[in-house]
Structure formats: C-alpha cells, structure tokens
Amino acid sequence: MLNGRPFAVGDHLKIVFYERVDVEEDKWGRASSASAMRGILQRPELSGEYIVQEDGTISLPLLGPIQVNDRSTQQVQDDLAQTFHRLLGRKGLINILAVERSPIYVLGPVKNPGSFKYTPGMTVLHAVALAGGLDLGATEPWQKIEAVRETQKRSGAIDAMLKLFARAAVLKAERDGTEPKIPAQLLKLVGATEAASLVQEQSDRREATAIARKDRERAILSELEVARQDVVGYGHMESLDELVKLRQKRVDAMRALVDRDVLSQTMLDQVQSELSDAEQRQRDALNQYATAKRRLASLQSEALRIRADIRNDLETEIETNENQIAANESELKISEGVLDTLPVAQAQFAKDPNKATYQIVRQSAAGPVSLKSVGMTLLRPGDLVNIIVDGSEPEEQASSPVPTSSPGERSPAACTVSQMETGCVVAEQGIRSK
Numbered sequence: 001m002l003n004g005r006p007f008a009v010g011d012h013l014k015i016v017f018y019e020r021v022d023v024e025e026d027k028w029g030r031a032s033s034a035s036a037m038r039g040i041l042q043r044p045e046l047s048g049e050y051i052v053q054e055d056g057t058i059s060l061p062l063l064g065p066i067q068v069n070d071r072s073t074q075q076v077q078d079d080l081a082q083t084f085h086r087l088l089g090r091k092g093l094i095n096i097l098a099v100e101r102s103p104i105y106v107l108g109p110v111k112n113p114g115s116f117k118y119t120p121g122m123t124v125l126h127a128v129a130l131a132g133g134l135d136l137g138a139t140e141p142w143q144k145i146e147a148v149r150e151t152q153k154r155s156g157a158i159d160a161m162l163k164l165f166a167r168a169a170v171l172k173a174e175r176d177g178t179e180p181k182i183p184a185q186l187l188k189l190v191g192a193t194e195a196a197s198l199v200q201e202q203s204d205r206r207e208a209t210a211i212a213r214k215d216r217e218r219a220i221l222s223e224l225e226v227a228r229q230d231v232v233g234y235g236h237m238e239s240l241d242e243l244v245k246l247r248q249k250r251v252d253a254m255r256a257l258v259d260r261d262v263l264s265q266t267m268l269d270q271v272q273s274e275l276s277d278a279e280q281r282q283r284d285a286l287n288q289y290a291t292a293k294r295r296l297a298s299l300q301s302e303a304l305r306i307r308a309d310i311r312n313d314l315e316t317e318i319e320t321n322e323n324q325i326a327a328n329e330s331e332l333k334i335s336e337g338v339l340d341t342l343p344v345a346q347a348q349f350a351k352d353p354n355k356a357t358y359q360i361v362r363q364s365a366a367g368p369v370s371l372k373s374v375g376m377t378l379l380r381p382g383d384l385v386n387i388i389v390d391g392s393e394p395e396e397q398a399s400s401p402v403p404t405s406s407p408g409e410r411s412p413a414a415c416t417v418s419q420m421e422t423g424c425v426v427a428e429q430g431i432r433s434k
Contacts, residue, residue: 007068007076009363010102010382011052015060017043017084018093040093046084063087101381106131108387118381124358125375127385134356134387147339154335157328162189164325166198170206171321174213175314213310220303227296234289240282247275359386 007013019041050058056069063083068076077094084092103115104127111132119126128134165186173180180203186195254271257263360371361384379385 006070006072007052008102008381009052009054009056009069012049012100013052013058013068014049014097015047015058015080016095016097017046017080018095019043019088020091020093043092104379104381105384106387107384109389110134110387118379122379123375124360124373124377124379124385127379128375128387134389150335150338154332154339157332157335158189161325161328161332162186162198163202164321164328165189166195166202167206168318168321168325169199170202171314171318174206174210175311175318216306217303217310220299220306224296224299224303227292227299230292231289231296234285234292237282237285237289240278240285244275244278244282247271247278251275357388359388360384361386 021041045061046063050060052058052068057065057067059065060080063080066076066079066083071079073096077096080094081092084090084094101118104118104122105115106113106127110128113131116127116130165183169180169183169186180199182192182195182199186198189195190198251268251271254263254268258265258268358373358375358377360373360377360379362369362371362380363382373385
C-alpha cells in the first residue's frame with residue numbers, strides 16, 4: 001500500500017515497466033555481471049503517470065484498463081506483471097510510485113480556505129491549521145471598519161426598536177383609554193423588568209401630551225355640561241306662560257269694566273303694560289332657550305370633532321411608529337446579513353472551540369456523503385472539511401453533498417465517521433457493512 005492506504009480514486013501514480021531479457025553466460029556457465037545489468041530493459045511506452053479514474057481503474061497502453069481502487073501496491077504490481085506476461089509473452093518488473101494523493105479542501109471561517117496537500121495521518125485540526133486557523137481577528141482593515149459600522153447600525157436598530165415597541169404600547173393605551181400592556185416582542189427581547197421600565201419611560205415622555213389632550217377633552221365636556229344645564233334652565237318656562245295667561249285674563253276683565261265705565265282707561269293701560277312686560281320676558285326666555293340649544297348642538301359637534309381628531313392623531317402616530325419598527329427590522333436584517341458575510345465578525349465564534357463544528361464531505365460509490373466529525377478525525381484524500389460556527393450552516397452546503405434516496409432506502413449521509421472507518425460502505429441499494 002502507498003502511504004499505508006490502498007489506492008483510491010484521484011490518486012496520481014507513476015508506474016515504471018521493466019522487461020527481463022536473455023543474458024550472455026561466460027565459459028563457466030555463469031551470467032556475466034555486466035551483461036546481467038543489460039538483461040533488464042525499461043519499457044517507456046508503458047511507463048508513465050496515471051490517474052485513478054472514477055471507476056477505480058487506470059488505463060495503460062497495450063495492457064488496457066487495470067482495477068486499482070482499494071487494492072494494495074503488491075496486488076496491483078502482481079496484476080500488472082501477469083497482464084504484461086500474458087499479453088506480451090515476457091516477464092516484467094513493475095515499480096509503482098505515488099506521485100501524489102488527492103488534496104483535501106477546507107471551507108468555512110478560516111484565514112485561507114482552499115485545497116491543501118494530503119499527508120498520511122492528517123486530521124481535521126491539521127487541515128484547519130493549514131488553512132490558517134479559525135481565529136480571523138487579523139483580517140483586512142476594510143472588513144474591520146465595515147464590521148464596526150454594521151455592528152453600530154445593528155445596535156442602534158435594536159435600541160430604537162425597543163423604544164418603539166414600548167411607545168406603541170403607550171399610544172395604543174391612550175387610544176383605547178386603558179393601561180399600557182407590555183408587548184410580547186419586548187418581553188422576548190429584554191425580559192419583564194426591563195420591558196416594564198421601557199414602557200414606563202415612554203409613558204413619562206408622553207405624560208405632558210396626554211395631559212394636554214385630557215385637559216382639552218375635559219374643557220369641552222365642561223362646556224357641554226353648562227350648555228345642557230342652560231337648556232334645562234331655559235326650558236322651564238311654565239311660570240312665565242302662567243303669568244302671561246293671568247295677566248291676559250286681567251286685561252280682558254279690566255277692558256270689560258272700562259267699557260262699562262266702571263274703571264278708567266288709565267287703569268287698563270297700566271294692566272296692558274304689565275301684560276306686555278310678561279310677554280317680552282316670555283319671548284326673551286324662548287330666545288335664550290333656542291340659543292342654548294344651538295350652543296349645545298355646536299358643543300356636541302365640537303366634542304365629537306375633538307375626539308375624532310385625538311383618535312386620528314393617535315392612529316397616525318401608531319402607524320408612523322409601526323412603520324419605524326418595520327424600517328428598523330429591515331435595517332437590522334441587512335446589518336446581520338452583512339455581518340454574517342464578514343469573516344472578522346465570525347471570529348468571535350471561532351475563538352470558542354465549543355461553537356465550531358466540523359463536517360466532512362467524502363466521496364463514496366453512491367456519491368458525496370456528509371459526515372459529522374471532531375477535530376481528531378482522520379482525513380482521507382479528497383475529503384472536504386466544512387467548518388460551521390455557532391451551529392449555522394448555509395442551506396445549500398447542508399443539503400447539496402447528501403444524495404437523495406428512494407423510499408425505503410437509507411440515506412448515504414447516515415454513515416458516521418466511525419462507521420466509515422470501520423467499513424460502512426455506501427452502495428446504490430443503501431448502506432451496508434462490510
């Protein structure tokens with residue numbers, strides 16, 4: 001075996017063919033040492049570099065395809081020698097050298113992601129070290145500046161959203177005439193104590209405006225009450241009506257006496273003057289009653305308008321507040337998206353080994369297989385090491401390496417690293433153990 005492992009797909013092999021030829025003997029029947037060296041000839045038309053193909057074979061001139069995948073060096077040499085002798089009728093010597101194994105690949109929050117030369121005994125941590133390590137704090141200046149800017153924007157958006165959530169609760173309470181209720185979003189973000197403090201702070205800020213609106217409402221309500229009382233007061237004209245009737249009867253009676261020359265005209269004029277005075281007082285009362293009713297109707301209309309204006313103002317403020325919340329949520333998502341793409345922002349996770357997990361994507365007979373691993377897991381040539389921080393992996397990376405399976409079959413991705421090392425083989429029918 002080369003490097004302690006059988007040959008695998010993607011290996012670059014250098015194979016040198018030699019052919020044994022007849023040698024001359026001296027007069028004592030012994031082969032001459034000089035001619036013995038000439039008894040081995042290289043076959044350059046067969047020698048060369050070959051790559052193990054996807055089907056596990058190498059194709060040689062004259063000899064054709066030879067299966068080498070998962071076979072040792074000695075097995076392949078014996079097979080080549082037998083094929084050489086069978087097809088060419090001569091004995092051959094074959095020397096196999098491994099030019100190089102397939103590289104391993106490192107993807108994720110490392111300083112230098114890419115491909116690296118495979119060496120025997122390489123582990124996941126070796127691959128991470130070759131890629132520059134997980135701590136990406138020393139990155140390009142523009143990334144640091146951008147990370148600081150986006151972090152500040154994110155922090156500002158969160159602070160603004162907390163105040164906006166609290167303000168929304170206060171505004172809705174003003175509109176509905178109830179006590180402010182702490183929003184669920186605010187409770188989730190900061191907890192009950194801090195949420196109550198934020199709502200109280202917004203209530204204090206709104207206190208002056210709320211008092212002014214309440215005073216305005218109280219003023220119009222007070223005027224409405226006075227107008228109602230005026231209407232009620234001016235509406236009680238029974239005494240005046242009775243007085244006019246009595247004085248009208250007195251005038252009629254006095255006029256009859258004057259006609260009979262019992263009383264003088266002067267007495268009748270005095271009684272008629274008293275009647276006219278009562279009638280004037282009655283007309284004045286009617287006018288005052290009508291004026292009071294008109295004032296009451298006007299004040300009622302004004303009160304409705306004031307209430308509608310206050311409600312509309314509150315609805316407008318609530319809508320503006322909701323729009324500001326939506327704008328800050330959008331800005332927060334944008335900032336978080338930018339931070340997720342900046343390696344310097346991912347460094348805080350990479351500095352904590354407990355927040356970094358490793359995934360190996362390995363070729364198998366059924367296609368790529370996704371394997372969970374740890375830092376000391378041994379790698380194979382051609383493996384891809386995907387580093388995931390904070391448990392968040394891009395969806396396309398999580399799904400693309402895993403081939404689909406038909407109903408009733410087990411997915412190739414079900415193999416763990418230990419199963420793969422001990423013989424878990426992926427076949428087209430599913431997973432079986434050697």
